[in-house]
Amino acid sequence: MPDVLLLPGDGIGAEIVPEAVKALKAVGKRYQIRFRFREALIGGAAYDACGHPLPEETLRLCEESDAILLGAIGGPKWDNLPVELRPEMGALLPLRKKLGLYANIRPALLFPALIEASPLKPEIVSGMDLVVVRELTGGLYFGTKKREFVDNGDEQAIDTLVYRTGEIERIGRLAFQMARKRRKKVTSVDKANVLESSRLWRDVITGLGREYPDVQLEHMYVDNCSMQLVRRPTQFDVIVTENTFGDILTDEASILTGSIGMLASASIGGKVALYEPAHGSAPDIAGQQKANPLATILSAALMLRLSFGMEEGAQAIEAAVRQVLDEGYRTADIMQPGKRQVTTAAMGDLVADRILA
Numbered sequence: 339m340p341d342v343l344l345l346p347g348d349g350i351g352a353e354i355v356p357e358a359v360k361a362l363k364a365v366g367k368r369y370q371i372r373f374r375f376r377e378a379l380i381g382g383a384a385y386d387a388c389g390h391p392l393p394e395e396t397l398r399l400c401e402e403s404d405a406i407l408l409g410a411i412g413g414p415k416w417d418n419l420p421v422e423l424r425p426e427m428g429a430l431l432p433l434r435k436k437l438g439l440y441a442n443i444r445p446a447l448l449f450p451a452l453i454e455a456s457p458l459k460p461e462i463v464s465g466m467d468l469v470v471v472r473e474l475t476g477g478l479y480f481g482t483k484k485r486e487f488v489d490n491g492d493e494q495a496i497d498t499l500v501y502r503t504g505e506i507e508r509i510g511r512l513a514f515q516m517a518r519k520r521r522k523k524v525t526s527v528d529k530a531n532v533l534e535s536s537r538l539w540r541d542v543i544t545g546l547g548r549e550y551p552d553v554q555l556e557h558m559y560v561d562n563c564s565m566q567l568v569r570r571p572t573q574f575d576v577i578v579t580e581n582t583f584g585d586i587l588t589d590e591a592s593i594l595t596g597s598i599g600m601l602a603s604a605s606i607g608g609k610v611a612l613y614e615p616a617h618g619s620a621p622d623i624a625g626q627q628k629a630n631p632l633a634t635i636l637s638a639a640l641m642l643r644l645s646f647g648m649e650e651g652a653q654a655i656e657a658a659v660r661q662v663l664d665e666g667y668r669t670a671d672i673m674q675p676g677k678r679q680v681t682t683a684a685m686g687d688l689v690a691d692r693i694l695a
């Protein structure tokens with residue numbers, strides 16, 4: 339019985355996770371699989387309940403589970419806490435690190451029904467289907483952080499950006515392997531014209547490329563990449579990049595597919611994988627049933643594919659999402675003239691229903 343740990347977290351997390359559970363239950367019913375769902379606290383919700391954003395009990399349940407589904411963490415309520423108690427630095431980052439989740443897979447796929455919801459012209463965005471492989475446990479996020487006063491009385495803040503060859507090699511390998519199963523192209527994104535860590539990144543990826551002669555490798559500076567994504571997103575197949583660049587480029591890529599509410603993700607590399615939408619807790623729309631649950635539902639599909647080897651179940655979810663969009667149902671963020679606007683829960687019901695149809 340696959341044991342799935344649910345971590346709804348904060349803001350819209352409590353609204354979107356139940357919709358992905360509906361999809362998983364529908365797959366369970368269709369293919370006679372019984373999932374066991376457990377739930378734990380994380381983020382601001384955990385801080386409010388027990389004084390820490392990542393309680394030991396939550397970490398233990400994560401380590402014992404077969405896969406984790408996370409909603410989102412954070413929000414203005416907790417932004418002024420000491421940094422180690424904030425949901426981002428006190429829970430999400432340590433959880434990724436402790437579970438060894440060094441690779442964050444973020445597919446940015448345009449569903450044809452959403453072509454009008456994209457800010458790009460239909461002829462430019464049509465066929466967009468790329469995946470960003472983001473390094474997740476290194477770089478600026480995990481470097482030394484400090485503040486100190488200098489001679490003239492100024493305060494200075496320091497964040498170090500460190501990458502080792504081994505860290506670059508393992509994420510690079512994953513990207514090449516993924517490209518082999520796709521359109522056989524890897525774009526490695528860095529800032530090698532400025533950063534030493536990027537020059538090492540480029541050296542390591544170039545060396546790895548020789549082991550994958552069937553995969554086309556190109557290097558691109560991150561500033562150019564952010565422009566190329568908008569100019570011609572279909573030129574990309576697999577983008578591999580370091581932590582911070584991947585964070586920024588995936589928010590950019592998400593909107594090209596219609597909304598950040600469409601971008602699923604899988605964080606892998608350890609014994610247990612974590613699945614979560616790429617977006618945050620969206621405090622501006624929390625509690626209003628306006629959130630798009632599809633990124634979380636599509637993250638559940640990634641869970642079935644990558645953690646449980648249930649390709650059929652994953653495809654059933656993806657086909658149901660496609661069908662519901664083709665039928666014209668939309669949450670507010672992807673609403674278009676002539677379409678039918680539905681709530682978060684209604685969207686989840688529709689997807690579950692189509693999985694079972």
Ligand SMILES: NC(=O)c1ccc[n+]([C@@H]2O[C@H](COP(=O)([O-])OP(=O)(O)OC[C@H]3O[C@@H](n4cnc5c(N)ncnc54)[C@H](O)[C@@H]3O)[C@@H](O)[C@H]2O)c1
Binds near residue numbers: 410411430630633
């Ligand atoms: N993985 C995570 O848990 C995660 C990711 C990003 C941000 N955060 C946290 O979330 C909080 C809010 O951050 P932010 O406002 O910069 O980013 P955000 O992604 O929460 O929201 C950005 C914008 O996108 C909209 N949006 C996001 N998800 C949506 C959805 N599913 N459906 C419809 N609209 C959606 C929001 O309403 C908002 O206008 C912060 O505390 C941040 O640290 C957490």
Ligand SMILES: CC(C)[C@H](C(=O)O)[C@@H](O)C(=O)O
Binds near residue numbers: 426430585616
């Ligand atoms: C909340 C934040 C720490 C996180 C990140 O930057 O990794 C988020 O933006 C994401 O993309 O998952």
Ligand SMILES: [Mg+2]
Binds near residue numbers: 616
């Ligand atoms: Mg982000």
